Amino acid sequence: MKIAITGANGFVGAALCRYFYKKGHEIQAIGNRERPNQNLLNIAKYIQADITELMEPINADVCIHAAALSSDTDTYKNLILSNVEGTLNVVEAAKNCGFFIHISSSSVYQFKNHPIKEEEASINADLSNYGETKLLAEDIVELEIPDHQKRLILRPRAIYGIGDRILLPRLLRLIKGKYLLCPFKKGTQSSLTHVDNLGYAIELYLDQKEKTPFQIFNITDEQPYFLRELALEFSSAVEKRQLLPISLPSSLMKILLLLNSKNNQASYISKPVLRSMSNNSVLDISKIKRELKYSPSKNFHNSCADIVHWVDNFGSAKSYMRQLSDAPWSITS
DSSP: OEEEEEOTTSHHHHHHHHHHHHTTOEEEEEESOSSOOHHHHTTSEEEEOOTTSOOOOOOSSEEEEOOOOOOSSSOHHHHIIIIIIHHHHHHHHTTTSSEEEEEOOGGGSOOOSSOBOGGGOOTTSOOOHHHHHHHHHHHHHHSSOOTTOEEEEEEESSEESTTOSSHHHHHHTTEETTEEEEOSOTTOEEOOEEHHHHHHHHHHHHHOSSOOSEEEEEEOOSSOEEHHHHHHHHHHHHHTSOOEEEEOOHHHHHHHHHHHHHHOTTTTOOHHHHHHHHSOBOBOOHHHHHHHOOOOOOOHHHHHHHHHHHHHTTSSHHHHHHTGGGGGGOOOO
8 A cells, every 4th residue: 555654754653654664565754854864765755745834635545644743841832733733734635545544642631540541531631732732633633534534543652662752762861870760659650652563553453344434542552561660671771780770759850840841951851741750641452452453562571672772773872862853764774
């Protein structure tokens, strides 16, 4: 099939380009960079486009909309422009495609003490500006579906893997010499989503014999993770030595959040991030397992070594952190 993927210069879009290219599909990579990475050009036809503006029609069998402004600190106006108006423009451009797949986010939920199901998303919940705009984007995807088109919304939680430039940097910033600063409340669990499991779920969806016009699923790895243990596993693997964890009290994290709100000196700490460090953030994936027979093989433990090897290819973790803008396509194997 011919598969068009927006956000192709970003982590998720780049990973999906590689995933479906390896499956033998023809890839149209859509991004706003004037000069994309050569590794992208080696596997895809590149289409430069700004989703915040009207786009040329997308000529493909499948359109995967992975482009988004993922930020807890940007203005609401910019989030609306990219995530809501941008989605509207992509939906319009892709109206002739047979399938439209929208990569949403678990930020559409207000997490509670139980695994969250799809029907619990609500615009009346205590959402971040980012989460609110992603939920508004979902409303656009659900409306006015052409008779010839099927649509899917996937809600992943904390996507990670080779090419990541959000979750891994947050973990690496916690390393201080031989110590790992642990802001995570003991016992706090979170779902995570390996980016290849996202591709696998899309593949299962496209392979369905009978598809309803609209489907929506949570998507994560098979099991949730204890955040403290996961951070220690990854950081120790990167440092090639066992780091010593130091617990950070929640009061200190709230001070860092206050500093961030005043002068942006701790920009990696935001209210949603702080909340996820002290409260469980677990998605219920029983629906996708039941309806798509979803059984993911990738998890943090069996992919950690490959991710660390990828980081090592930059020369060091610090070098990787300096090259985050190019990280999604800095793939040597």
